[in-house]
Amino acid sequence: MNSNRLTNIMIPIFAVLLGILAGAIVMIVSGYDPIAGYSALLYGAFGDRYYIGETIRQVTPYILAGLAVAFAFRTGLFNIGVEGQLIVGWLAAVWVGVSFELPKFIHLPLAILAAAIAGALWAFIPGILKARFKVHEVIVTIMMNYIALHVSNAIIRSVLSDQGFKSEKIHASASLRSEFLQSITDYSTLHYGIIISLIGAVVMWFLLEKTTKGYELRAVGFNQHASHYAGMNVNRNIVLAMVISGAFAGVAGAMEGLGTFENISVKAGFTGVGFDGIAVALLGGNNAFGIIFAAILFGALKVGALEMPSSADVPTELVDIVIALIIFFVASSYLIRLVLNRFKKEGK
Amino acid sequence: MDFFNILEIIIPSAIFFAAPLIFTALGGVFSERSGVVNIGLEGLMVIGAFVGVVFNLTFADQFGDLTPWLAMLVAMVVASLFSLLHAVASISLRADQVVSGVAINFLALGLSLFLVKMMYGKGQTDQVEVGFDKIDIPILSKIPIIGPLFFSNGYIPSYIAIVLAFIVWYVIYKTPFGLRLRSVGEHPMAADTMGINVARMRYIAVMISGALAGIGGSIYATIISRDFSHATISGQGFMALAAMIFGKWHPLGAMGAALFFGFAQSLSIVGQAIPFLRDVPTVYLLIAPYVLTILALTGFIGRADAPKALGTPYIKGKR
Numbered sequence: 001m002n003s004n005r006l007t008n009i010m011i012p013i014f015a016v017l018l019g020i021l022a023g024a025i026v027m028i029v030s031g032y033d034p035i036a037g038y039s040a041l042l043y044g045a046f047g048d049r050y051y052i053g054e055t056i057r058q059v060t061p062y063i064l065a066g067l068a069v070a071f072a073f074r075t076g077l078f079n080i081g082v083e084g085q086l087i088v089g090w091l092a093a094v095w096v097g098v099s100f101e102l103p104k105f106i107h108l109p110l111a112i113l114a115a116a117i118a119g120a121l122w123a124f125i126p127g128i129l130k131a132r133f134k135v136h137e138v139i140v141t142i143m144m145n146y147i148a149l150h151v152s153n154a155i156i157r158s159v160l161s162d163q164g165f166k167s168e169k170i171h172a173s174a175s176l177r178s179e180f181l182q183s184i185t186d187y188s189t190l191h192y193g194i195i196i197s198l199i200g201a202v203v204m205w206f207l208l209e210k211t212t213k214g215y216e217l218r219a220v221g222f223n224q225h226a227s228h229y230a231g232m233n234v235n236r237n238i239v240l241a242m243v244i245s246g247a248f249a250g251v252a253g254a255m256e257g258l259g260t261f262e263n264i265s266v267k268a269g270f271t272g273v274g275f276d277g278i279a280v281a282l283l284g285g286n287n288a289f290g291i292i293f294a295a296i297l298f299g300a301l302k303v304g305a306l307e308m309p310s311s312a313d314v315p316t317e318l319v320d321i322v323i324a325l326i327i328f329f330v331a332s333s334y335l336i337r338l339v340l341n342r343f344k345k346e347g348k
Numbered sequence: 349m350d351f352f353n354i355l356e357i358i359i360p361s362a363i364f365f366a367a368p369l370i371f372t373a374l375g376g377v378f379s380e381r382s383g384v385v386n387i388g389l390e391g392l393m394v395i396g397a398f399v400g401v402v403f404n405l406t407f408a409d410q411f412g413d414l415t416p417w418l419a420m421l422v423a424m425v426v427a428s429l430f431s432l433l434h435a436v437a438s439i440s441l442r443a444d445q446v447v448s449g450v451a452i453n454f455l456a457l458g459l460s461l462f463l464v465k466m467m468y469g470k471g472q473t474d475q476v477e478v479g480f481d482k483i484d485i486p487i488l489s490k491i492p493i494i495g496p497l498f499f500s501n502g503y504i505p506s507y508i509a510i511v512l513a514f515i516v517w518y519v520i521y522k523t524p525f526g527l528r529l530r531s532v533g534e535h536p537m538a539a540d541t542m543g544i545n546v547a548r549m550r551y552i553a554v555m556i557s558g559a560l561a562g563i564g565g566s567i568y569a570t571i572i573s574r575d576f577s578h579a580t581i582s583g584q585g586f587m588a589l590a591a592m593i594f595g596k597w598h599p600l601g602a603m604g605a606a607l608f609f610g611f612a613q614s615l616s617i618v619g620q621a622i623p624f625l626r627d628v629p630t631v632y633l634l635i636a637p638y639v640l641t642i643l644a645l646t647g648f649i650g651r652a653d654a655p656k657a658l659g660t661p662y663i664k665g666k667r
Binding site: 135278319332 | 437444447448451452453454583589590635638642645654
């Protein structure tokens, strides 16, 4: 058991190291200097107060998106629809943010709640289809992503603006931004969302590990038939898991809408945050605290990458390659397990 | 504008938009029929589009009119090799097939944009100069009404796509290879007992899906977008996946669905020119393929059943 837990921690670490190594090889093969590249990346992520602020800002939605993917995963569901749930959450948060004028202590929670409900409803559809009709949630959530994208674009054009490309700025009473956080980070876009996402991680841990419902959700994830036999309502748990997962994703959208951008604009494509959430959840082992670490890593990679073209002449996309390879290595953990076991046997 | 004029606009453009979807969806049929989920179709199309455009730009002077065809072949080979990654991870290393597919999508986009920036110093390639020719199909285009609508002034790859759907149908339902492919996707253990090499069949299937998605991506880039950037392939792979499911994992069904989705896409683009469609907000046409796919899966449009062993790695000796 103990060595098993060790292997579980070793796999993501190995995967990250292999991913970074592979990134270095890609840089060498394409004629870039990997040391200059990675130094630029490191500087761009943590080099000074401004960069640290930007990195934390990027980590904020990553944590929540990762939690969303992981929560569904723990119940045996693959929610690829985090992206779409995030977009509708973003839309709902901004909608509430621009339409009402309320005191901050009501307005801000209301906007976040609206985002959570929107995300939850968007995830309810694949959940209920899975429970009632046994339709695979992966396909439905992918389709729901595109529906979310096009529908929210249409709403931004026709409802939130007059055939324009973005909504108005949200009222200050719904904003997560803070002068204080901006001033200590050299006017980055850092906002209070990071606190909400850390609370989110605690909520997920508590729900799954410390409540009866969480035990049921995990049981369904381990073995649907056994849970059914033990008298649990599998279908209801599937819908519940999707709804909670969607709520996390919706709140991730609220972070963008109320903090980072303070509005919503028509999107030509996906934000990518929802898909990156899959990587975050996988690397974090679908564990609330693992996800925080994974989100910090990916957030730092994404923000640090922006520094690479100017100081090391390396295209930012190198980081996407590294992230993709990390997912590959985590997914193919069978290989890493095999190697680790081989070493263990030889060690004896 | 009468009804016939409207059809004259819509139908050729539907076939035009459908061709890349048909190729890619047929690729999906191969992979999923063998039991391997292929969410990576999107990424494989990206690779195809990238290779197709870069080859076309680089060799247009040497090969002249042949360029797009050679570009298509090269894109096919490269995407097929790229799909090996998905095959190795999901077949040999027992990775979660969906996760591996997601990784393929990330990697394809990251890698191709990385290379574009490296080679051209900007995030977008130049426009492709040499495209595919348009032809009138002999004899068939002379048929009144149907001829001008379906068989005139179309791109050759569109016609190849439709013919290919029938070939794929024949291969999957009428040949021993197709029978083995399907058996591996339905009940790999039984297939193994009968002496079929499950892993080998699945490798072949995934590589065919890579090849066809590569063709799909390259003709999309050559005919429709004419250059390569981060937004060139934005969802066509997933739409092809949707077409395959909407077509119930059947080659001809997938082709029909792809044509229908192409129709919806062309309506959303040319719809502005058509009187009674001008008032329909484009958003309905944009989301139609996705909504229909969900409805199809739910069983409102006939039941769609996936291959039984879809998504599960086959481990010898494990019940």
